[in-house]
Amino acid sequence: MLTIYTNALSHRHDTGFGHPESAKRLDAAVEGATRAGLAQNILEDSTGHPDTGRMIARVHSEDYEKELEEACQGGFQFFHSLDNPISASSFAAARAAVATSLTAAHDIWRARASKRAFVIVRPPGHHAERVEAMGFCFFNTIACVAEWLREQPGIERVFIFDFDVHHGNGTQHVFEQRDDVYYASIHRYPFYPGTGAADEIGVAAGRGFTLNLPMEAGTGDADYLRATEERVVRIIDDYRPDAILLSSGFDAHRRDPLGGMHVSEQAFGEITRRIVECAERHCEGRVLSLLEGGYDMEGLAASVAEHLVAMSGS
Numbered sequence: 598m599l600t601i602y603t604n605a606l607s608h609r610h611d612t613g614f615g616h617p618e619s620a621k622r623l624d625a626a627v628e629g630a631t632r633a634g635l636a637q638n639i640l641e642d643s644t645g646h647p648d649t650g651r652m653i654a655r656v657h658s659e660d661y662e663k664e665l666e667e668a669c670q671g672g673f674q675f676f677h678s679l680d681n682p683i684s685a686s687s688f689a690a691a692r693a694a695v696a697t698s699l700t701a702a703h704d705i706w707r708a709r710a711s712k713r714a715f716v717i718v719r720p721p722g723h724h725a726e727r728v729e730a731m732g733f734c735f736f737n738t739i740a741c742v743a744e745w746l747r748e749q750p751g752i753e754r755v756f757i758f759d760f761d762v763h764h765g766n767g768t769q770h771v772f773e774q775r776d777d778v779y780y781a782s783i784h785r786y787p788f789y790p791g792t793g794a795a796d797e798i799g800v801a802a803g804r805g806f807t808l809n810l811p812m813e814a815g816t817g818d819a820d821y822l823r824a825t826e827e828r829v830v831r832i833i834d835d836y837r838p839d840a841i842l843l844s845s846g847f848d849a850h851r852r853d854p855l856g857g858m859h860v861s862e863q864a865f866g867e868i869t870r871r872i873v874e875c876a877e878r879h880c881e882g883r884v885l886s887l888l889e890g891g892y893d894m895e896g897l898a899a900s901v902a903e904h905l906v907a908m909s910g911s
C-alpha cells in the first residue's frame with residue numbers, strides 16, 4: 598500500500614516570478630501520481646504532527662528558526678542568499694513540509710497504515726544546514742524524519758538515499774559523525790553546492806557511514822543504474838537498515854533546466870525498484886520518499902509517475 602501526501606500550505610510558499618522552485622512543481626508531481634493511476638492514493642494532510650517543533654529543534658538552532666519566522670513576517674525578501682526567496686507564508690509552508698513528512702513516517706512505522714509513502718511538499722530540504730538556508734531549502738525535512746525515526750522502538754539504523762542531482766550537504770552534515778543514520782548520495786560533481794566528493798565518507802564515529810557517488814555532467818541511465826546496483830544496494834545489504842528514506846529529487850532528468858544530466862524517467866523507476874527490493878529484504882518493504890528537486894514540469898511529472906509505479910509494487 599502506497600500513500601501519497603500533499604499539504605495545501607506548500608502552495609503558499611511564494612518564491613516570486615520566474616523562480617524554478619515554484620508551486621507549479623506540486624501540480625506536476627500530482628500529475629505524475631495521476632499518470633501512475635494512483636490519484637486515489639493522494640491524502641491531503643492538514644493535521645500537523647505533534648513532534649514537528651521538537652524535530653525541527655533537533656536539527657536546527659532555536660535562533661535560526663526564529664530568524665526565519667521573523668523574516669517571513671516581513672514579506673517577500675531573500676533569506677541568507679539570493680537562492681532563497683521567502684514570503685509571508687514560507688515559514689508555515691516549511692514547517693508543514695516537516696509535519697506532513699512526520700505524519701507519513703508515523704503512518705508507516707507507528708500506525709502501520711501503509712508500507713510506503715511519497716510526500717509531495719515544498720520547500721525542499723536537503724541543502725538546509727543547521728543555521729543556514731541554502732539552495733531553496735529552509736528546514737532539513739528528511740533529517741527531521743530520520744531523527745524522529747531513531748526515537749521509535751526497534752529502529753536503530755536509518756538509511757537515507759539521496760538521488761537529487763545536487764549533493765545533500767545539509768543532510769550529510771547533520772549525520773556525518775554518526776553511525777545510526779547512513780547518508781548515501783548520487784549527484785553531479787563538481788556542482789552546486791560544492792560538497793559531495795567521493796572522499797567524504799563520514800567523520801569520527803560516522804566514518805564509513807557516508808557514501809558519495811559523484812557523477813560527471815551529462816551522466817545518463819547506465820551509470821546511474823550501475824552505481825545504484827553496485828554501490829548503493831550492496832551498502833544497504835551490508836548496513837541492514839530498519840528504515841529507508843529517499844530524498845527524491847528528479848533534477849537529474851534529461852529535460853531539467855538546472856541539472857545538466859541525461860537520466861530518463863524509466864531510470865528513476867528502475868532505481869526506485871532496486872531500493873524497494875532492498876526494503877523488502879531488510880525492513881518489511883517500508884520506504885518513505887520525500888520530494889526534493891525537479892524543475893522541468895514534464896520531466897518531473899514523468900519521473901514521479903515512474904517512481905510511484907515502482908513504489909506501489911508489492
Ligand SMILES: [Zn+2]
Pocket residue numbers: 761762763846848889890891
Ligand atoms: Zn536538486
